[in-house]
Amino acid sequence: MIENGKRISLETKVMLKDRYRMDEVLGSNGISITYLAFDTFREKKIVVKELFPEAMVERNPSDRITVSCSMVHEGEFARMKEHMMVEAKKLIKLYPLKGIANVITFFEENKTVYVVIEYVEGISLPEHMKKIHMPRILLKDAFKLIKPVVASLERVHSKGVVHGKINPSLIRITETGEPVLLGFCDPMEDASIAILEDATARVSGYSPVEQYVEGGRIMPSVDIYAVAAILYEMTTGHKVPAFYERMSEENPEGRDILVPPSYYNGSIMDYQSKALLKALAIYDFDRYQNLNEFVQAISEEEFAPEYQIRMREKPLLMVRVQKYRMLFMGIFVVGMLFFAVFFIPKGLRFATSTGAERFYQKLEQATLYEQCEMIAGLSERKRSSYANDYTQMDEEGEHAIYYYDKITGRYLSREGLDLNRDMVRFITLDYRLNGSAILTIVEDGRKRELTINLKPNAAGEYAVSEKVTGTEEEDGLSNYLVGPE
Numbered sequence: 276m277i278e279n280g281k282r283i284s285l286e287t288k289v290m291l292k293d294r295y296r297m298d299e300v301l302g303s304n305g306i307s308i309t310y311l312a313f314d315t316f317r318e319k320k321i322v323v324k325e326l327f328p329e330a331m332v333e334r335n336p337s338d339r340i341t342v343s344c345s346m347v348h349e350g351e352f353a354r355m356k357e358h359m360m361v362e363a364k365k366l367i368k369l370y371p372l373k374g375i376a377n378v379i380t381f382f383e384e385n386k387t388v389y390v391v392i393e394y395v396e397g398i399s400l401p402e403h404m405k406k407i408h409m410p411r412i413l414l415k416d417a418f419k420l421i422k423p424v425v426a427s428l429e430r431v432h433s434k435g436v437v438h439g440k441i442n443p444s445l446i447r448i449t450e451t452g453e454p455v456l457l458g459f460c461d462p463m464e465d466a467s468i469a470i471l472e473d474a475t476a477r478v479s480g481y482s483p484v485e486q487y488v489e490g491g492r493i494m495p496s497v498d499i500y501a502v503a504a505i506l507y508e509m510t511t512g513h514k515v516p517a518f519y520e521r522m523s524e525e526n527p528e529g530r531d532i533l534v535p536p537s538y539y540n541g542s543i544m545d546y547q548s549k550a551l552l553k554a555l556a557i558y559d560f561d562r563y564q565n566l567n568e569f570v571q572a573i574s575e576e577e578f579a580p581e582y583q584i585r586m587r588e589k590p591l592l593m594v595r596v597q598k599y600r601m602l603f604m605g606i607f608v609v610g611m612l613f614f615a616v617f618f619i620p621k622g623l624r625f626a627t628s629t630g631a632e633r634f635y636q637k638l639e640q641a642t643l644y645e646q647c648e649m650i651a652g653l654s655e656r657k658r659s660s661y662a663n664d665y666t667q668m669d670e671e672g673e674h675a676i677y678y679y680d681k682i683t684g685r686y687l688s689r690e691g692l693d694l695n696r697d698m699v700r701f702i703t704l705d706y707r708l709n710g711s712a713i714l715t716i717v718e719d720g721r722k723r724e725l726t727i728n729l730k731p732n733a734a735g736e737y738a739v740s741e742k743v744t745g746t747e748e749e750d751g752l753s754n755y756l757v758g759p760e
Contacts, residue, residue: 330348374428395449400443487519500555504555520532531557650727666707
């Protein structure tokens with residue numbers, strides 16, 4: 276790696292400790308350089324991290340290996356080396372930990388420090404989300420996916436180690452679906468703002484304000500902010516704005532512009548939405564101070580009912596039923612009529628609404644071809660329950676038209692849906708007499724209509740017409756075929 280005509284990284288095939296062969300540069304973040312290397316003793320791939328703060332050191336031009344530091348930065352560089360070794364020692368004592376790339380050893384050479392770390396095969400978290408065709412998933416599924424990372428991070432925090440630069444690209448998903456957090460052992464606490472000015476160690480949207488100001492403390496709340504930002508993105512499909520955008524003077528009354536996650540994903544409970552917002556608070560003193568608090572705050576199990584059915588301690592008094600049979604029968608009949616008139620319709624509406632919620636949540640997370648399959652394969656009975664089936668209507672307007680409200684997660688009639696509120700997000704599915712269905716999705720002022728021919732062609736493809744309105748860049752009409760991948 277060469278920048279501004281100067282060699283930054285070690286050349287390939289260079290040997291360290293007469294054992295580790297440098298094969299490839301994986302990247303640099305302004306504080307350290309990461310190499311893919313080969314352990315010739317164990318004959319396996321490893322990762323080697325070299326302390327190389329670009330703002331204060333350079334590679335010796337004579338041997339292109341040794342690191343030299345100016346006298347001005349000697350003290351600061353010495354502190355960074357010491358910090359890196361101390362952190363490596365703490366992580367080595369925790370070996371092995373699931374959910375992180377474990378530190379194997381460290382050593383001093385070439386007037387700097389090197390840390391040897393496990394090599395993890397896999398793809399990054401953003402690549403994984405693209406692979407499963409999911410712009411967003413349920414909060415419980417997102418947390419389940421990264422739970423091993425969070426559990427190990429809590430152990431690491433208990434030993435006084437903070438990662439300091441967690442972001443989705445540093446979470447690797449293995450072939451077996453296990454998440455692994457990379458990137459430990461950068462001395463973030465000792466890296467001055469001047470060093471970090473042009474570094475990629477801080478990633479916008481995942482690094483809080485204290486990492487951008489002189490004297491800001493790197494505490495566990497920094498990692499909590501990053502983890503919450505990742506969960507926010509996985510469950511809403513939207514990134515958390517950088518802190519300086521959230522604090523902009525252009526915001527009305529200086530209010531935080533971060534949108535509650537429940538606005539984008541109706542399946543997120545209010546208490547979970549508030550917990551994520553607390554973990555993403557701009558200032559560290561407003562956030563959770565340890566991961567256990569945060570995990571408990573978003574956990575669904577914490578709110579599980581703990582009611583027990585208890586037996587009566589005393590039996591009910593026996594009465595002479597024969598004498599009052601006619602009276603009891605009369606009361607029973609009246610009660611049944613009351614129940615039938617008032618409760619059965621509500622129960623049916625509740626069951627229909629619950630089934631529709633499950634159907635539309637699954638429909639929203641499916642790929643376009645899967646959506647076509649679901650819509651074409653819906654039975655007539657479920658059509659009449661979950662959608663607006665115009666094939667069963669003699670005239671349009673004969674029956675109430677229903678909408679799935681994405682904010683409340685309820686299936687409502689037009690009268691029940693408040694179209695005048697600031698945030699309107701709903702889905703409608705209409706089956707038409709011409710053998711087609713129209714799927715309409717309204718969100719954030721954008722309206723998308725998909726007209727799907729319910730009969731696929733010989734190749735199993737569905738003819739789809741798409742109309743988008745609400746954004747000048749995307750307004751338009753397009754026709755295409757959607758087939759199995």
